[in-house]
Amino acid sequence: MSLLTASVFLLLLLALSAFVSAAEIAIAAGRKIKLQIMAKEGEVRAFDVLKMQEHPGSFITVVQVVLNAVAISAGAVGESAISPYLQMLVNNEAVSSVISFILITSSFSLLADLMPRRLAMSNAEIVAVRLVRPMMLLIFIFKPVIWVFDGAANILFKFLGISTIRQDDMTPEDIYAVMDAGAEAGVLKKQEHHLIENIFDMQERTVTSVMNPRENIVYFDTRTSNEKVVEVMIEQPHNKFLVCHDDDLEHIIGYVESRSFLALVLNQQEVSLTDKALLKPALFVPDTLSLFEVLEMFKSTGSDFAVIVNEYGMVVGIITLKDVMSIVMGELVTLEEQPIVQRTDNSWLIDGMTPIEDVVRALDIVNLPRSQNYETISGFMMYMLRKIPKKTDTIEYANYRFEIIATDNLKITQMLVTKFEDIT
Known part of the structure; x- marks a missing residue:
C-alpha cells in the first residue's frame, strides 16, 4: 500500500x-x-x-x-x-x-x-x-x-439480575444541586434561590416549627364581658380570637373575628361571643403535619387559621396562613421584629423560639446533633445542656458559642451566638 x-x-x-x-x-x-x-x-x-x-x-x-x-x-x-x-x-x-x-x-x-x-x-x-x-x-x-x-x-x-435501563428520576438532592449550580452561575438570583429552597423546606418542617405557641395564644371565655373583649381586641393586633368554655383551651368552641365583633359594638347592637352569626368553627390539625400539608388543608377548607393539637388532645399552638407564607417568602418580606439579627460579622442575637431550621441556615451550620428531638434554638440548648437552661449558660458547637443572655421564668427569650475567629 x-x-x-x-x-x-x-x-x-x-x-x-x-x-x-x-x-x-x-x-x-x-x-x-x-x-x-x-x-x-x-x-x-x-x-x-x-x-x-x-x-x-x-x-x-x-x-x-x-x-x-x-x-x-x-x-x-x-x-x-x-x-x-x-x-x-x-x-x-x-x-x-x-x-x-x-x-x-x-x-x-x-x-x-x-x-x-x-x-x-x-x-x-x-x-x-x-x-x-x-x-x-x-x-x-x-x-x-x-x-x-x-x-x-x-x-x-x-x-x-442487573437492570440496564437508565434511571433519571429526580430526587430533592438533585434539585438542590441544580439550584446551587444555577445560583453560582448567576442564572438564579439570591432571592429566587432562597424562595425555591424555602418551598422545599415546607415538606420537611412541621407546623410546630412556626406556630404561635400555647402560652402566647390570646383567647376569650364565653363569660367574658363585651367591654373586656373590646379592650383586648384593641390592645392585641390579632384578627381572630379563640372562644373557650370554662376558660380552658381544651374546650374550644370556635373563634370570632375582631372586625365583625367591633363593627357590631360600634353600631350599638346586641353582641355575644356565642352568637352563631359571629362564632365560626375552628379548624383543628395534628402537630405532625408538615407546612405543605397544612397549606393544602387551608386550600381545601378555605380557612387561613388552624388550632394545632398534639397526640394527647392538648392545644399546643395556632398557625395562620400568614405564618406559613412568611416561611415561604423568607428574606423577601420584612417583618417588624426579626428573630435573627446579625450584630457583627461573627455574632448574632437570636430569639429563643426561632425554628432550628432558620438558625442552621443563618449560621451556615451543616447539621446539629439529634435535630429530630427539638424544633427551636431553645430546644437545642436544653438538649445540649441536659438541664433547664438559665441565664449565662453557654455551649460550644461547630465553631460557635451559644450563650443565653435573657430568660423569662423557664423560657429562653434571647441568645447571643458568636463564631470563633479562624486561626491560621
Missing part, C-alpha cells in the same frame, strides 16, 4: 473514530431535562437521543465494535505503510516500528479521542442531536453484530 493510499485510509479511520467518540460522550452525557425541552421546542432528533439513552445496549455495542476495529485497522495500516520510510531514516527495523506505533497511537489519542470527547462534553445536547441520526445508521449497518454481542450481554445481565 502506497503512502498516499495509507494516509487517506488513516484519515478516514481518524474521522470515523472521532465521530464515534464524540457521539458516545454526547449521547451518554446529554441531560434528560434539556433534551425534553428541546423536543418540546420542535427538535425531533432529541426524541431519538432520549430513546437511545433509555435503551443504550445497541449504541454501546456499536461504539465498542467500531472503536476496536478502527484501532486494529489503524495499527495494521500505519505499521505497514509508515515503518518502511522510518526504517530508511533510522536504519533500524525495531526502532522504526516503535516510532510508527507512537505516531499512530498519539495521533488517534489526540485527534480521534481526547479532542472529540472534550468538545462533545462541553456541548453534549447539541452534539447529541446532530450525531444521533448517523449513529442510528451505524446501528442499522452493524445490526447482525449487535444482535450477537448485545444479546449475549443481555443474557448475562438477566442471569445476574
Whole structure:
C-alpha cells in the first residue's frame, strides 16, 4: 500500500473514530431535562437521543465494535505503510516500528479521542442531536453484530439480575444541586434561590416549627364581658380570637373575628361571643403535619387559621396562613421584629423560639446533633445542656458559642451566638 493510499485510509479511520467518540460522550452525557425541552421546542432528533439513552445496549455495542476495529485497522495500516520510510531514516527495523506505533497511537489519542470527547462534553445536547441520526445508521449497518454481542450481554445481565435501563428520576438532592449550580452561575438570583429552597423546606418542617405557641395564644371565655373583649381586641393586633368554655383551651368552641365583633359594638347592637352569626368553627390539625400539608388543608377548607393539637388532645399552638407564607417568602418580606439579627460579622442575637431550621441556615451550620428531638434554638440548648437552661449558660458547637443572655421564668427569650475567629 502506497503512502498516499495509507494516509487517506488513516484519515478516514481518524474521522470515523472521532465521530464515534464524540457521539458516545454526547449521547451518554446529554441531560434528560434539556433534551425534553428541546423536543418540546420542535427538535425531533432529541426524541431519538432520549430513546437511545433509555435503551443504550445497541449504541454501546456499536461504539465498542467500531472503536476496536478502527484501532486494529489503524495499527495494521500505519505499521505497514509508515515503518518502511522510518526504517530508511533510522536504519533500524525495531526502532522504526516503535516510532510508527507512537505516531499512530498519539495521533488517534489526540485527534480521534481526547479532542472529540472534550468538545462533545462541553456541548453534549447539541452534539447529541446532530450525531444521533448517523449513529442510528451505524446501528442499522452493524445490526447482525449487535444482535450477537448485545444479546449475549443481555443474557448475562438477566442471569445476574442487573437492570440496564437508565434511571433519571429526580430526587430533592438533585434539585438542590441544580439550584446551587444555577445560583453560582448567576442564572438564579439570591432571592429566587432562597424562595425555591424555602418551598422545599415546607415538606420537611412541621407546623410546630412556626406556630404561635400555647402560652402566647390570646383567647376569650364565653363569660367574658363585651367591654373586656373590646379592650383586648384593641390592645392585641390579632384578627381572630379563640372562644373557650370554662376558660380552658381544651374546650374550644370556635373563634370570632375582631372586625365583625367591633363593627357590631360600634353600631350599638346586641353582641355575644356565642352568637352563631359571629362564632365560626375552628379548624383543628395534628402537630405532625408538615407546612405543605397544612397549606393544602387551608386550600381545601378555605380557612387561613388552624388550632394545632398534639397526640394527647392538648392545644399546643395556632398557625395562620400568614405564618406559613412568611416561611415561604423568607428574606423577601420584612417583618417588624426579626428573630435573627446579625450584630457583627461573627455574632448574632437570636430569639429563643426561632425554628432550628432558620438558625442552621443563618449560621451556615451543616447539621446539629439529634435535630429530630427539638424544633427551636431553645430546644437545642436544653438538649445540649441536659438541664433547664438559665441565664449565662453557654455551649460550644461547630465553631460557635451559644450563650443565653435573657430568660423569662423557664423560657429562653434571647441568645447571643458568636463564631470563633479562624486561626491560621
